[in-house]
Amino acid sequence: xxxxxxxxxxxxxxxxxxxSLVQKANKGVIDAxxxxxxxxxxxxxxxxxxxxxxxxxxxxxxxxxxxYLTRKGQTSILTRxxxxxxxxxxxxxxxxxxxxxxxxxxxxxxxxxxxxxxxxEINEHEVFAEDVLLLCSDGLHNSVTTTEVAAVTGHGxxxxxxxxRLVDIANQRDGSDNISLQLIRIRSVERVGMYxxxxxxxx
Numbered sequence: 001x002x003x004x005x006x007x008x009x010x011x012x013x014x015x016x017x018x019x020s021l022v023q024k025a026n027k028g029v030i031d032a033x034x035x036x037x038x039x040x041x042x043x044x045x046x047x048x049x050x051x052x053x054x055x056x057x058x059x060x061x062x063x064x065x066x067x068y069l070t071r072k073g074q075t076s077i078l079t080r081x082x083x084x085x086x087x088x089x090x091x092x093x094x095x096x097x098x099x100x101x102x103x104x105x106x107x108x109x110x111x112x113x114x115x116x117x118x119x120x121e122i123n124e125h126e127v128f129a130e131d132v133l134l135l136c137s138d139g140l141h142n143s144v145t146t147t148e149v150a151a152v153t154g155h156g157x158x159x160x161x162x163x164x165r166l167v168d169i170a171n172q173r174d175g176s177d178n179i180s181l182q183l184i185r186i187r188s189v190e191r192v193g194m195y196x197x198x199x200x201x202x203x
Contacts, residue, residue: 001025001049014051015122018060022047022112022120026062029113044113047120048079048135054199055189057127060120063111065180066141068134068149069125075134075150078125082110106138132159133184134166139177143170159183 001021008017025047033043046063059067064081080086084104088094099105112118127133132153144166152169153162163183170179192199 001047005051014053014056014058015060015124018049018051018058019120019122021049022060022062022118026112026118027116030116033113042113044108044111046082046108046137047112050133050135050184052127052184052186054192054201055126055128056124056192057133058122058124060122062118062120063108064106064138066134066136066138068136068141068146069127070132070134070150070153071128071130073150073154075146075153077146078123080121082121083107084109127186127189129186129188130156131186133186134181135184136166136181137178139174139179140166140170140181142177143173153183159185 001018001024004021004024005017029043029045033041036043046061046065048059048061048065048067050060050067051058059078061067061079062082064083065079066081067078068075069078084107085094085099085102086105087109088102088104089096089099094102108114110118134149134153148169149166152165153159163181166181167179191202193202194200
């Protein structure tokens, strides 16, 4: 996905680009499984990716890897887990409280490698200077709360130190799953408006 992003034409809309790159990644997982054969033929994974331009963050994800936003000491989740339990919440079969103990909370309803075509969820958010974005696997977010994410990553924290602290917390509480994360601080933004579907800088 990174290579495809770097090779993309300048100015290509990030939503469509990320959707295309996720499809290519999905094919890559399927092809790798077929080449390895055996149990590996059923390999699957999750993905979360973020592309930044001007004052916008476009996020694409499949599965239960997440993106969090920390702003002014408060952390919110910008993605929705693609699990059977969360689908049951969406359909009104489970409450938000019940999902925490549901047996299906770790069963993926969408993943890379599961089907020939995958439907990434894409959303866009405005970002501001000093916002911190956290992209992570479930090995982290199953063990660390949003309150702890805010405490560790907020108030100008050194992100290298914050990343190690988050991994340490997750390992102390569980450590049975892989823990992957990326922290991004927004240093500055360019505000834009739209005219006839095209962005222009606001001075």
